[in-house]
Amino acid sequence: MEVLKDAKLIVKDLYKNFDGKDILKHISFAVKEGEFLSVLGPSGCGKTTLLRILIGLEKQDDGEILLDAQDISHLKPSERGMGIIFQNYALFPNMSVLENVEYALKLRADLKQNSRKIALSTLEAIGMLDQIDKRPSQLSGGQQQRVAIARTLALNPKIILLDEPISALDVSMREVMKKELKDIQKKFNSTMIFITHEQEEAFYLSDRIMVMSEGNIEQIDTPRNIYEHPANDYIKDFVIAHLDSKLASLCVCTGKNVYEK
Amino acid sequence: MFMKNRGFRAGKLLVLIFLCFSVLLPLFTLFFHIDGEDISKVIHSPQFAPMLINSLITTTLATIFSVSLAFALAWFMNRTNLRYRSIFTVLFTLPMLIPSISHGMGLVLLFGDNGLISNLLHMKFYLYGYNGIILGSILYSFPVAFLMLCDTFQYEDYTTYEAATVLGLSKKQQFLTITLPNVKGPLISVIFSVFTMIFTDYGVPLVVGGKSMTLPVYMYREVIGLLDFSKGAIIGILLLIPAFIAFIIDFKNDNKGNSSTVTRNYVITPNRKRDRIAYIICIATVVFISLPIITFAILSFVKQYPTDMSFSLDNVVQAFDLGVRMYLKNALAIALLTSILGVCLTYFTAFITARSHHSFSNMALHLISMISLAIPGVVLGLSYVLFYKGSLLYGGLSILVLVNITHFFANPYLLAYNSLQQFHSNLEDISATMGISKLRMLKDVYIPCTQATIIEMFSYIFVNCMVTISAVSFLANFRNMPLSLLIPQFDSQSLIEATAFISIVILSVNLVMKLIIYLLKRSLQKEK
Numbered sequence: 001m002e003v004l005k006d007a008k009l010i011v012k013d014l015y016k017n018f019d020g021k022d023i024l025k026h027i028s029f030a031v032k033e034g035e036f037l038s039v040l041g042p043s044g045c046g047k048t049t050l051l052r053i054l055i056g057l058e059k060q061d062d063g064e065i066l067l068d069a070q071d072i073s074h075l076k077p078s079e080r081g082m083g084i085i086f087q088n089y090a091l092f093p094n095m096s097v098l099e100n101v102e103y104a105l106k107l108r109a110d111l112k113q114n115s116r117k118i119a120l121s122t123l124e125a126i127g128m129l130d131q132i133d134k135r136p137s138q139l140s141g142g143q144q145q146r147v148a149i150a151r152t153l154a155l156n157p158k159i160i161l162l163d164e165p166i167s168a169l170d171v172s173m174r175e176v177m178k179k180e181l182k183d184i185q186k187k188f189n190s191t192m193i194f195i196t197h198e199q200e201e202a203f204y205l206s207d208r209i210m211v212m213s214e215g216n217i218e219q220i221d222t223p224r225n226i227y228e229h230p231a232n233d234y235i236k237d238f239v240i241a242h243l244d245s246k247l248a249s250l251c252v253c254t255g256k257n258v259y260e261k
Numbered sequence: 262m263f264m265k266n267r268g269f270r271a272g273k274l275l276v277l278i279f280l281c282f283s284v285l286l287p288l289f290t291l292f293f294h295i296d297g298e299d300i301s302k303v304i305h306s307p308q309f310a311p312m313l314i315n316s317l318i319t320t321t322l323a324t325i326f327s328v329s330l331a332f333a334l335a336w337f338m339n340r341t342n343l344r345y346r347s348i349f350t351v352l353f354t355l356p357m358l359i360p361s362i363s364h365g366m367g368l369v370l371l372f373g374d375n376g377l378i379s380n381l382l383h384m385k386f387y388l389y390g391y392n393g394i395i396l397g398s399i400l401y402s403f404p405v406a407f408l409m410l411c412d413t414f415q416y417e418d419y420t421t422y423e424a425a426t427v428l429g430l431s432k433k434q435q436f437l438t439i440t441l442p443n444v445k446g447p448l449i450s451v452i453f454s455v456f457t458m459i460f461t462d463y464g465v466p467l468v469v470g471g472k473s474m475t476l477p478v479y480m481y482r483e484v485i486g487l488l489d490f491s492k493g494a495i496i497g498i499l500l501l502i503p504a505f506i507a508f509i510i511d512f513k514n515d516n517k518g519n520s521s522t523v524t525r526n527y528v529i530t531p532n533r534k535r536d537r538i539a540y541i542i543c544i545a546t547v548v549f550i551s552l553p554i555i556t557f558a559i560l561s562f563v564k565q566y567p568t569d570m571s572f573s574l575d576n577v578v579q580a581f582d583l584g585v586r587m588y589l590k591n592a593l594a595i596a597l598l599t600s601i602l603g604v605c606l607t608y609f610t611a612f613i614t615a616r617s618h619h620s621f622s623n624m625a626l627h628l629i630s631m632i633s634l635a636i637p638g639v640v641l642g643l644s645y646v647l648f649y650k651g652s653l654l655y656g657g658l659s660i661l662v663l664v665n666i667t668h669f670f671a672n673p674y675l676l677a678y679n680s681l682q683q684f685h686s687n688l689e690d691i692s693a694t695m696g697i698s699k700l701r702m703l704k705d706v707y708i709p710c711t712q713a714t715i716i717e718m719f720s721y722i723f724v725n726c727m728v729t730i731s732a733v734s735f736l737a738n739f740r741n742m743p744l745s746l747l748i749p750q751f752d753s754q755s756l757i758e759a760t761a762f763i764s765i766v767i768l769s770v771n772l773v774m775k776l777i778i779y780l781l782k783r784s785l786q787k788e789k
Contacts, residue, residue, distance in 0.1 A: 057690050078696030090687035094709040103705070104695035155695065 008033040008191050009054075009159060014063035016049055016215075023049045025215040026063065031159070031193060036185055038194045038202035041212035042238070047195045050212075051161050054193070055082045067158060083152035084161045087168045089144045091136040091151070097123065098132040101151045108155070122154040123147075125187060142173045146180070153188060162194045166201065178204055199242050203227075211235055269613075269699040276610050277622070280629045283667040288636070291644035295498070296491045303495050308474060313499075316475040319391055320460045323398035327455050330399065331406035332448070334546060337539040339414035342529055350411070352547050354404045355554065358771035360728040360745045363764040364400040365468030366752065367553025368393055370560060370761065375567055377556055393469025398459040400550065405458065406451045413447040419525040446514045453507030461500045461637030464730050468752060476500060477639055484735050490647060497640040508635035554768065560761035576758040583751070583759060585744065589766060592743035595658060595733075596726035599665040603722045604715060607670055611677035612703055616689060627678075634671040638731025641668050646735045658741050661733050668732040669725050673718035680714040681707060713785055720778040724771050 007030040016024040023046045031037050039047045052058040054065060056077035065073050072080045091100050098119055105115035123129050126146050136144055145165060152160055166177045182205055185192055196202050202209045203223045210220040211234075219231035227243070230236045303309055334353055338346050356364065371378045372386040372393075379386055386392075417440070425435045463477035470478060480496040483489045560566050564573040607630070614627045633641075645664050654660045684707070692702045708715070730745050737746050744763055751760045 052690075055694055057693060076696075077690075077694040080694075082694065084690065084694050086687045086691070088685050088687055090685060090691045092688070092706050093684075094706060104697060107695075107697060107701070 006032055008035070008068065009193075010064075010066040010069075011054070012064040012066070014050070014053065014065070015061050016046070016053060016058070017061050018049075022215050024053070024060070027212075027215070027217050028063075029210060029217060029220055031191060032207075034189045034191055036182075036192045036194065036205055036207045038196055038206040038209045039212060040196055040199065040202040040209050040239070042197055044214075045212045046215040047212050048163060051084070051163055051193065051195050054159075055084050055161055056080050081158040082161060083155055083157035083159075084163065085145075085148050085152055085165045087164045089136070089141075089148040091144055091147055093136055096133050096135060097128060097139070097147050100136070100147055101154050104151070105154055111155075118154050119150075122150045126150045126153070126184065140173075141169045142177055145169065145177060149181075149184060153184070153190070157190075159191045159193060162192060164195055164197070167196070167198070174201075181205060199239055200246070203243070211239060213238070266699045272609060272700075273613050273622070273626075276606065276613065277626065279606065280610075280626070283663060284629055284632060284636075284670075287641070287644035287648040290648040291494050291497060291640070294491060294494045294647050299491045300495055303492055308479070312474050312476055312479055315391075315394075315470075315473045316460060316477075319394040319398065319466070319473070319475065320456055322391075323395045323402070323459050324452060324456045326395065327399045327403040327459075328406050328448070328452055330546065331403045331410055331451070331455075333542060334403075334407050335410035335414055337543055338411055340527065340529060341536050341539045342531060343536060343539050343543065349543050349547070352550065353407050355768075356400050356550055357404045358724060358728065358775070359554075359764050359768050360464060360730050360748060361397075361401045361462050362464030362468055362730055362745075362748045362752070363557070363760075363767075364397045364553065365393065365465040366748065366757075366760050366764065367400070367556060368397050368469055370556045370757065371552055377559075377567075378552075380567055389469055389471025390473045393471070394466045394473065394475070397465035397469055398462065400553070401462065401465060402455045402458045406455050409447060409451045409454070410444070413444050414527075417443055417527055419527045422527070423525075450507075450511050450514060453503070453510055457504040457507050457637065460503050461639060462731070463639060463734075464749070467749060477637075480639060480643075481734065484643060484646075490643065493643050494647070497637075497643050500637045500640055501635065504635045504637055508632070511634070512631070554764075557761040557764045557768075560758050561765050563758075566758060576762055579756075580759040580762045583747075583756070585747070585759075585763065585766065588742055588744040588747050589770075591658065591741060592727055592745065592767075593770070595661050595665065595743050596723045598658070598662045599669070599726045600719045600722040602662065603666045603669060603673060604718050606666060607674040607718060608677045608708075608715065609703075611674050611681055612707065615678045615681035616684070616702075616707070617699070630674045631671050633667055633669070636668075638668050638729060639734065642732040642735040645732070649736075655736075656738060656741065660736050661741055661743065664732045664736055665722075665726050665729065668729070669722050673721055676714050676718050676721070677711070680711045684710070713782055716778055716781050716785075720774060723774050727767050727771055727774075 009031040011030070012028050013026045014024050014028070015022075015026045027050070039050065041047050049058060053060045056072075056075060060073065063073075064071055067081065092103065095103060101123060102115050102119040105111045105118055108115075111118060120129070120132075123132060126149060128143065128146050128150060131139065131143060136147070139147065148165075162181075166174050166181070169177055178201060184190070194202070194205060206223055208220060208222055209226055211218045211226070213234055218234050219226055221229075221231075226235065227240060230240050334349075337343060338350055343349065368388060370376055372388045373379065374385070376386070376388075378384075388396075421439050422435055425439060430438065461477055463475070463481040466473070466475045466478045467481065476496050476499060480493050480500070483496070484493040559570075561576055562572055562574065563570045564575060610626060610630050614623050614630070617623060636644075642664060645660065649655045649660055654663065688702070688706070689699075692699070697705075726743070728745055729743075730749065733743060734746060734749075737743065744767060748760045748763055751757075751763070
């Protein structure tokens, strides 16, 4: 494994088996501080299981997870210092926007006293300050996702995991959220691991992309390197061919050569 | 997942222990109590075959009529342009608010030898026997079937009907090829629940059965009159059979997962002829239902039926002299305690099974929680007598509360289970990562989100406690008896007017409860 000097998270030899089927086949990788890493792969490739193991919602059968050089494998999800954002937002339906963000803060001894202040400043940073009294059911999908992000950011996690967070939104909203997500990451200098099956999303957002298939890592590199030097045929088919065909159809229908611009 | 949730685990253990002592152990005791010799004695006794035949014939016929009526009414409420449908719906469910035995009493007062209608028309109705049992059983059981079927009709998707109309299918063809297959599963459940309800009820046949003895009446007489528990247990096990078949069929039905989503609500086309027929049948049913209740009201406040029909409070005073106040207090105490404890227990159990990972213990818990659907009240009551006799609980209010919680466990449990399952499982994941315990989620998220369901559960248990005469009958004594059990007692002493008054009291209490529940639910909706 390529060992990064300034690695925030190191995953070593992670293995998981479900009902006799290998879901993760001894994979290893590392994530840098402030990095945006996308885990790209088709459904069933093991990416969601990987995410659930990282945060402690599932237990691995073998391997280590090191965060800031500490083994966190034995820790409860809430003790790992990570936050997670789901596709369906999972907001508390009976609480207002402010209460949603403030709720977990109030339960933390170290944050309890400043909970309101932290919640408000996070909501302000995310542009939701004018909606704080609304219930989740009164918000659009994009707004709900912003609240879910604020709720996680407020707890100041060392790493934020995102499980296909923009796939449930409609197409135009997805574009907006993609940009916003990138802005938020810059603003908070967060380390993010982003799960997706959409090639464009991964290429737009990521510092590096980890392409997975059937429990293996096929390639892990910057978007540019993956595009220019695909490691194998799988990457060529699943990633490059897909992007090229999108690009080609764009050229055909606009009559422009996008490459030249 | 390896979260520490000590409070939650302790709660789960307590629920398992509770269900062991309230369901499993008493039932085992019942089975072990049977004397082999008694089985052949009961089966070979000359009354057995006629009794079984009486039970089967009356139950089958009453089930057919009851479900047919309920089906028609439910269809009218959901597929016609009748006005005042909500009022009709409330009226159709009125019979659920009085004990089964009151329906028998009502028929006697109307069509008996000295009945209001018999006297008015100078006619003799052959009420006692099959006629009475069937008629009383219909009154007693159709509201349950009606509510279950209304639910089914409400969740039909209109787009299938639109597609059928485009394809040129007639209304009749649509009914046969879409409606019937859609309601088939629920209809089978309804038929079995109604059959079980009627098959195991002793209230109606005790009053109007005449010489036609049925199995539950025999069991009631053996246990209450002769204290022959072994014979009672044998009949009890016989009564378990249809309930158990119903339970298995229901369980299988559920597992098939008939979860059609409604993309478009049913659109009712105008049709005057159809609506007129619906009006006639609905109004006739309302008359049929309200006649006994009106009679109870009249009888409670006349001097001496049928000789002196002038207004008087004599019967009311007499009923209070005979202890109505004390037994009403008992009934209210039992109903309130059962509802409060029952809601807590069923809700928490549903929280465990609906909101945590599938595990063997959770599946066992789910199954035991539902099993009370398969235990007729009288059978449960008898098994409690056998298991708890001689214990500290026996003879007090607490045993009646316990048996009622168990008897009415499954329905509120399922209400809570279905409500709680609607939340996405990611809520647990989020709370685990944020360090929010399961019990905190229960208190801060799930309970506030499901208040309407909790109110519904409370109301279900309360009303059923007020009207039940089954599980409590073998366990009650003169001190702890609830009001409903005073009816068979007064009936055996021919205190007809007093029984009428008691039925009115029970109905009034339940109506007040229903009104409170309605207002509470409305204010909740407004808040939203």
